[in-house]
Amino acid sequence: MHQNGFIKMIGSITCGLLAVQFCIGQVNWLLLGAWTLAVFGLYVYSYIKARKEAVWERKSISRRENIDVILTSLAGGLLWSIAVVLFGPSGDLNTMVGIWALVLCLMVGSAMLMSAVPLASIVFIGMCGLSSAFGWYLINGYQMAMASAAIAMLLIASCLMNGRSFINRKIAEANLNEKKEVVSLLLREFEDTGADWLWQTDTSRRLSHVSPRFAHAVGRTAEDIEGRPFLQLVAGQAWDSGKFPPALHELAEKLKRRDSFSNMLVPVMINDVTRWWEISASPKLDENGAFHGFRGVGSDVTEQRESADKISHMARFDTLTGLPNRLQLTETLGKAQQDSDKWNGRCGFMMIDLDRFKAVNDTLGHPVGDRLLARVSERLRSIMTDNELCGRLGGDEFAIVIKDASDSQYMDMLGKKIIDTLSRPYEVDQHTLYIGASVGTAIGPRDGRTVEMLMRSADLALYRSKDQGGGAHNQYEPKLHVHAEERRVMEIALRKALDNDEFSLNYQPVVSADTGGVMGFEALLRWTNPEFGIVSPAKFIPLAEDARLIVPIGEWVMRTACKEAMKWPATVKIAVNVSADQLTDPSFLDMVVSALHDSELPAQRLEIEVTESIFMREGTGATQVLDQIIGLGINLSLDDFGTGYSSLGYLRKTRFSTIKVDRSFVQGAAKKVPESLAIIRAVVAMADSLGMTTTAEGAETEEEVKMIQKLGCSKIQGYYFGRPMASHDALELFKDHNPDTLKIDDRAA
Structure with a gap:
């Protein structure tokens, strides 16, 4: 840009001196001298000012500076218009042709050198074009006048096109620079955090170009793992036995088939400790489609995995007793019902409510009550077999899912065993506590074909056991639904009894x-x-x-x-x-x-x-x-x-x-x-x-x-x-x- 300004100044002054040479002896020397000084002063002044303000070194100029450039072009156009209108017709035809040629050169130069400021270039070209046409008109050169106007119009169109191309190019450059900055920022962040690492293999699925961060993730030096099979490195002892976890089997198949994969979660053995990696990769292919190995990224997500497992455990297990909670019980009961329907069998659901537990909470406090619940859960767990899943529904209510409940005598024996086991005295914080248990049982699909219906039936059976004073086990009977409905209708009537x-x-x-x-x-x-x-x-x-x-x-x-x-x-x-x-x-x-x-x-x-x-x-x-x-x-x-x-x-x-x-x-x-x-x-x-x-x-x-x-x-x-x-x-x-x-x-x- 600086060179363009200097060339513009030298070219403009040179054209001015040539114009003086054409006009010597044909134009008043005072007028010619004044014009020459004006041309020299205008272009030298504009160049010095632009250089002093470092206009060419900046990516943008202000509105005031843009106006200054336009005024300079306007002044230059005015000076050359005077030359072509006053000096050209005053001399012979050669003088007119010479001045017109000089003006034409300046118009072309303006169109080429001032594309960054198209308005200033258009002002200069427009004035010079009009004055050239008018000058030729004065000496009856109508064809040349039309040619001058046509050339001016073409140059103005060129300025507009160049200006648009210049603006589009600058916008593209700005977008590219912005993307480069974003990529650079991401790369710097990637380098600083150290959360991920790069890995790549050759055609034999052996590690190549091992990065320091990947070596750190493996816990060994880059030299030790360079050239080793990738699967052997992550499989650990399973490599020798061949007993890979399912995720590693899937990874091996992906590598064998040369398939891309993304965010694959795999367990890896690092120094005899199981870690969890999340890896992604795609095959490297040259322009001919030849395979050159895999290149991918990975990260250690062990902490996130453990947190997720902990959250999942909390969602499915009771925090106080460690037993399965209501969610897991209902899921297990649903699966047991599906199996019983599939094999034409029976499943069972037992609900257990502790007798006199509330008295313990109210007299000795909730901490003692919580420890008592933990002791109850231990006793229940001790009498469970592979056929049962025991869990806590909430409060002092427990439940048992019986996967195979075909033997009715076994159900009665289990209910009695639960009552006897839970009724033995407990020693909690130097207190001897006596509680009991009431049990209600429902058999599926006889007593309910859905989880909700089976649980409701067991609850009705439990309610009957509580009505008998506790310490009893009852199985669901259809008449219990009748009693429950009667109780519901009676409650509605009882709510209206006072008013009636x-x-x-x-x-x-x-x-x-x-x-x-x-x-x-x-x-x-x-x-x-x-x-x-x-x-x-x-x-x-x-x-x-x-x-x-x-x-x-x-x-x-x-x-x-x-x-x-x-x-x-x-x-x-x-x-x-x-x-x-x-x-x-x-x-x-x-x-x-x-x-x-x-x-x-x-x-x-x-x-x-x-x-x-x-x-x-x-x-x-x-x-x-x-x-x-x-x-x-x-x-x-x-x-x-x-x-x-x-x-x-x-x-x-x-x-x-x-x-x-x-x-x-x-x-x-x-x-x-x-x-x-x-x-x-x-x-x-x-x-x-x-x-x-x-x-x-x-x-x-x-x-x-x-x-x-x-x-x-x-x-x-x-x-x-x-x-x-x-x-x-x-x-x-x-x-x-x-x-x-x-x-x-x-x-x-």
Whole structure:
């Protein structure tokens, strides 16, 4: 570019001097001198300025600099237009031809040397072309005028074409430079990271041109592995035995067939350690198609592979117990069903639920519970054979897939063995723990042709085992689906029972053991449904608890019982059973206060009955709620004492006013069973020492009543003194009786 500027200056000045030579003696010397100085000054000045600003050394010029170049071309065109219009016609024809020839040379030179600035070249050519045509016109050279215009037009077209080609060439160069920079950057990054390496083989599949990075990946020097078979290097000891992993077999076939491959994952032995490589390669062929070996890249992806394996293991195994999780169990069960369909066999699915596990979690904490689950999984794993896959579904639920369940006796034996094994005591953190197990079994395809149906059938069988009190094994029966559907329909009806006014309360009297006088009633909930008729509380109360309906139902019971108790004498109390779910409800205490306020029943006439199950939920705050209830003046009664854990710690934590002795001990005492007699005596003695009263439940015969009185119980409740009765029948007891000496005629009751 610098040379082009210098040539342009020298050429332009030389043409100017030649023009002066043509015009000497024919043009005024002052005018000619001024023109010569202008031409010399213009081109020298423009060259010096361009060189000073290093215009030629830059890849681009600014808009102002571009305008300067155009103005310079405009000035040059004006000067040469003066020469061809004024100087040419003033002399003879030779002068005109000479000046025109010089102008034509400058026009061609401008078109060639100024293609980078096409607009400036067009301005110069256009002015010179027009002035040449006009000059020839002045001396009647019409053909030359037309030729001048035509030449100018051709040169302008050439400038446009050259300018376009120049711009396209520069764009292509810029794109190429950009790609070169990207490739260079990638190569530098490849060299710096060292994550991948290059490898190549010859026609015999032996390594050639071993790179340092590849040698480092192999753990040997380049000289040691140069020329060795590629497969021998990566196969390790398997090369001698010939027992290649499947991936290496596939690699060998690719190399043998000279096929390209990409991102192939292969295990390799490096220093007796298995590593995972991801390699790609393609055959090297010359212009004639001759094979010259393989060239490819590889990288060590052992860490990524191990991470992927770990994630896959976590997705299919339980992290706490190490047993297969629900996902793997369902997959295995699905495959077992396919096999049983294919070979006309049977498969089985067992669901296991731990009995009394929740009590361990609530009393000793979840860490102990987790360690207990680990011990359970160890025992289950110890009794599994190749025919079974044991896993954990979640919580305290486990499951077993039996691949071949053709032998029904084997299934029964396995269920019993599981219960016996899991029921043995556990030693965890210096605690001796006793739990049990309930098992439900379903056989496929008899009990379900899909995984979901078979699991549902096993779950129904397990539910039946839990209903039997735990520690039982039941196989699925079709009627269980009927019971489940009935339970579902009953739950729907139960949700509407309150709104449809289907509940009622019966009241069973509680009398003094000494006088037989009525001291209170226990409110007992009854449900009469148009579809199911009279439903047993043993059936709908657990359903209400499972469906979380016990809280609104319990509120209705509390408010109704308090209102009814206000119709009785002031000495008669009302006892209301409260579940653990009610006690843990945040609004329970406010509800009790509201029920007492709305009914105007004194707090000391209300007795709330709870069972030991509430103490199995230490983290729920039930004990604190009981203390607040006592603080309101409400009496507390501990129901069914002796049938559960019967911990004396409960009586230390909470000040109960009454302890109720279960009817099983009452019946045993009447039959003079030593254990029942001892238990009742112990409870009575303990209650007396703690300032509590005792109520014996379930007294049905005169012998039982006499034994209760003999053992010293304070109160008696049972059919002997009265069955649960409707509210109007309970109110009828108080007619024409002195409230202070109210008694029940047992024969009338």
